Amino acid sequence: MxxxxxxxxxxxxxxxxxxxxxxxxxxxxxxxxxxxxxxxxxxxxxxxxxxxxxxxxxxxxxxxxxxxxxxxxxxxxxxxxxxxxxxxxxxxxxxxxxxxxxxxxxxxxxxxxxxxxxxxxxxxxxxxxxxxxxxxxxxxxxxxxxxxxxxxxxxxxxxxxxxxxxxxxxxxxxxxxxxxxxxxxxxxxxxxxxxxxxxxxxxxxxxxNINFAHYDDFIVSLEKLRRMKLISAWRFREQLSRVYGKNAYIYMNDKELPAAKKFYGKSFLAAPASIRGLKSAFMCLSLYLKGAN
Structure with missing residues (x-):
């Protein structure tokens, strides 16, 4: 061997x-x-x-x-x-x-x-x-x-x-x-x-060295699994919501609030009925009320 x-x-x-x-x-x-x-x-x-x-x-x-x-x-x-x-x-x-x-x-x-x-x-x-x-x-x-x-x-x-x-x-x-x-x-x-x-x-x-291209890579991988029918449509949307939420979290840590709001919004829209999506909706609304436009 x-x-x-x-x-x-x-x-x-x-x-x-x-x-x-x-x-x-x-x-x-x-x-x-x-x-x-x-x-x-x-x-x-x-x-x-x-x-x-x-x-x-x-x-x-x-x-x-x-x-x-x-x-x-x-x-x-x-x-x-x-x-x-x-x-x-x-x-x-x-x-x-x-x-x-x-x-x-x-x-x-x-x-x-x-x-x-x-x-x-x-x-x-x-x-x-x-x-x-x-x-x-x-x-x-x-x-x-x-x-x-x-x-x-x-x-x-x-x-x-x-x-x-x-x-x-x-x-x-x-x-x-x-x-x-x-x-x-x-x-x-x-x-x-x-x-x-x-x-x-x-x-x-x-x-x-955080590179957002890695998250793009992951999305491509998820799309590949979806085409191969290895994950359900719901699982795909939930995972997409998670990836967008991670992007938003990084932007929050970097104090880039408009970008964070954008990705929290994308996280919500990807899976609006999920717990993760609802949390992202709350964060998006909070940033909007703080004037992060």
Missing amino acids: KFSIVTITYNRAKLIADTIQSVIAQDFTDFEHIIIDDGSTDETETVVSSFHESRIRYFRYPHGNKRSFLRNEGIRKSQGENICILDSDDIWMSNKLSRMKAIFETHPDVDFIFHNIEFQPQRTIDGPLFPYSQSFKGSIFKNLLADKILPFPVFTITRKAVDKIGLFDERLIDGQHDLYLRAASQLIAFFETEKLTVMRKHGQNISD
Whole structure:
């Protein structure tokens, strides 16, 4: 059983060495580490080359590609039976691959594995990252839609599953949530409660740079699921209301009240009979009365 680890990177010379070292230190050694560089202008390439490790395969591209395309390039170049995604600022525990191998061997019907995360430095978040005290196997589709499962880049997927559900959608900037949704709707998943990845928080985290295009990506994914009849019309509208509500919340935090009012209004119109829609209507009215026009 061979694993292909796909890491995309850009200007992570100060962080990627620890990432690579955590892969080399795995107690299961049948793997290849494919690093796709989006045209780094720092010493990233020098750092990668310094390892002199035959299992590392480095590819450099001109800068400016979508993360969905870069990850797909890594998958297309990979040869393993199972594909792992590892960001260039994260670190694996030494038993990550051996744990994935054990799960696949114990549960041959599983094609998609994700697991818990440790943050460094530790941070306070709203409740547990994943609200599960035990590992489990089964469908994660409803939990993903309910935000009980967050689409972090800590998953492992079999190659045959990629052949079934497809690669990252390259129309999307990131495509990660979209891939999770397709996997959740078509595959049997396994959640491992053990923390097998350390996610280092720093000023350059992509996830910290809120980009409304990510919400546009999610809407495209929802529309795709609706066309495939994997979600009902009501579920689609409710999820659309949730996405618009998140946009409004961000604008509220940024004190951009007219924009917040606009998105609360869109949230209400998407699902006017839902609790979320009614809350958005109240917020929209409150902002209107405050003169946010």
